[in-house]
Structures are given as structure tokens and as C-alpha cells.
Amino acid sequence: MNGDPLFLNKVIGSVLTAGLIAMTAGFIAHFSYHPQMLDQPVYAIGGNAPTTKTVTTSGPAGPEPITGLLASADPAKGEKLFKKCAACHSYAKGGPKKVGPNLWNVVGGARGARDGFKYSGTMKGMSGKWTFADLNTFLYKPKMLVKGTKMNFAGFKKAQDRADVIRFLHPKSDSPVKLP
Numbered sequence: 001m002n003g004d005p006l007f008l009n010k011v012i013g014s015v016l017t018a019g020l021i022a023m024t025a026g027f028i029a030h031f032s033y034h035p036q037m038l039d040q041p042v043y044a045i046g047g048n049a050p051t052t053k054t055v056t057t058s059g060p061a062g063p064e065p066i067t068g069l070l071a072s073a074d075p076a077k078g079e080k081l082f083k084k085c086a087a088c089h090s091y092a093k094g095g096p097k098k099v100g101p102n103l104w105n106v107v108g109g110a111r112g113a114r115d116g117f118k119y120s121g122t123m124k125g126m127s128g129k130w131t132f133a134d135l136n137t138f139l140y141k142p143k144m145l146v147k148g149t150k151m152n153f154a155g156f157k158k159a160q161d162r163a164d165v166i167r168f169l170h171p172k173s174d175s176p177v178k179l180p
């Protein structure tokens with residue numbers, strides 16, 4: 001030791017001070033943190049709790065129409081967007097089926113009717129031809145138009161994207177239908 005008669009006292013003093021600081025900090029933390037109380041119970045218990053919480057959905061439930069966008073839609077952009085489809089679809093005449101059917105002549109063409117493709121029951125049962133409006137819904141959210149479809153694609157939420165990709169597919173046909 002260095003001969004300081006108070007050395008031990010100083011050591012003990014500083015240890016006690018450190019402890020005191022730690023305790024005080026915990027004390028302050030405890031009192032300054034108030035758990036947030038909810039105004040209302042999350043789960044209404046019993047029948048008389050307020051239950052009327054009106055759900056306000058904004059906007060239409062279905063896709064925005066693309067009729068006004070088709071004429072000026074950009075097939076070159078559509079070709080880029082088609083990369084998302086290309087994992088499952090070819091579009092050239094006589095192209096192979098992949099996970100999904102070949103898409104030659106699909107705009108205005110018969111629905112669920114490509115030779116040699118195993119469609120889902122719903123898709124196979126669909127008669128009629130692919131209209132621009134139905135393609136718009138289908139590419140917005142496939143299951144919205146065809147319940148239980150095998151097409152596992154999230155959909156294009158932007159109307160412009162749907163218009164562009166449909167414009168890209170539109171001329172892939174022996175006799176393209178008229179644009180609306």
C-alpha cells in the first residue's frame with residue numbers, strides 16, 4: 001500500500017457510490033417509464049362494449065379500368081414487364097407451354113382452351129374469349145377473376161403496368177382484335 005491511511009475508506013466509498021448510482025438510475029427508470037394504457041380493451045368482453053368500428057375502405061375494390069390507357073400504352077415497357085410472366089409463359093406462335101400455357105393469340109382468344117395444357121378446373125370451365133376488361137382484372141389479381149386458378153402471380157397493381165403488358169401481348173396474334 002502507499003501509506004494512505006484513508007485508502008481503504010476511499011475504495012469502499014467509491015464502491016458504495018457506484019452502487020447508489022446504479023440503484024438511483026433503476027429507480028428513476030422505473031418511475032419515468034409508464035406503460036401505455038389502452039383507452040379501450042383490445043378484445044371487447046361481454047356484449048355491451050362498443051363494437052361499432054366502421055371499416056372505411058377507400059377506393060374501389062376491383063382494379064382501375066385500363067380502357068383509357070390502352071391506346072397510349074407502351075408495348076416496349078410491356079415487354080420488360082413480361083419478364084415477370086416469362087418464367088411461366090411463352091408468347092411466340094407455337095411456343096412451348098411452361099408452368100403456364102403459351103400466350104399466342106390470347107388477347108381476344110378463347111379462355112382456358114390451349115391444346116395440351118392442364119388448366120385448373122375453374123379455368124377450364126370458363127367459356128368465352130379474353131376481353132380487355134377481364135384481362136385487366138385477371139392481371140390485377142388472378143384469383144379475383146378465376147377462383148382457384150393455378151396462376152400463382154401476385155398481380156400488377158398499377159393500371160399502367162397492366163395496360164402496357166396487354167398492349168405488348170395484343171399484337172401476338174394472327175388477327176389482333178380491335179383496341180377498345
Ligand code: HEC
Nearest residue numbers: 084085088099100111112113119120123149150151152153
Ligand atoms: C408462376 C407462374 C405464372 C406467372 C408468373 C404468370 N402466369 Fe399466367 N398462367 C399461369 C398458369 C399456371 C395459368 C393457367 C391457370 C389455370 O389453369 O387456372 C396461367 C394462365 C394465364 C392466362 C390465361 C391463358 C388461357 O389459356 O386462357 C393468361 C392470359 C395469363 N396467364 C397471362 C399472364 C401474364 C400476362 C403474366 C405476367 C403479368 C402471367 N400470366 C404470369 C402461370 C403463371
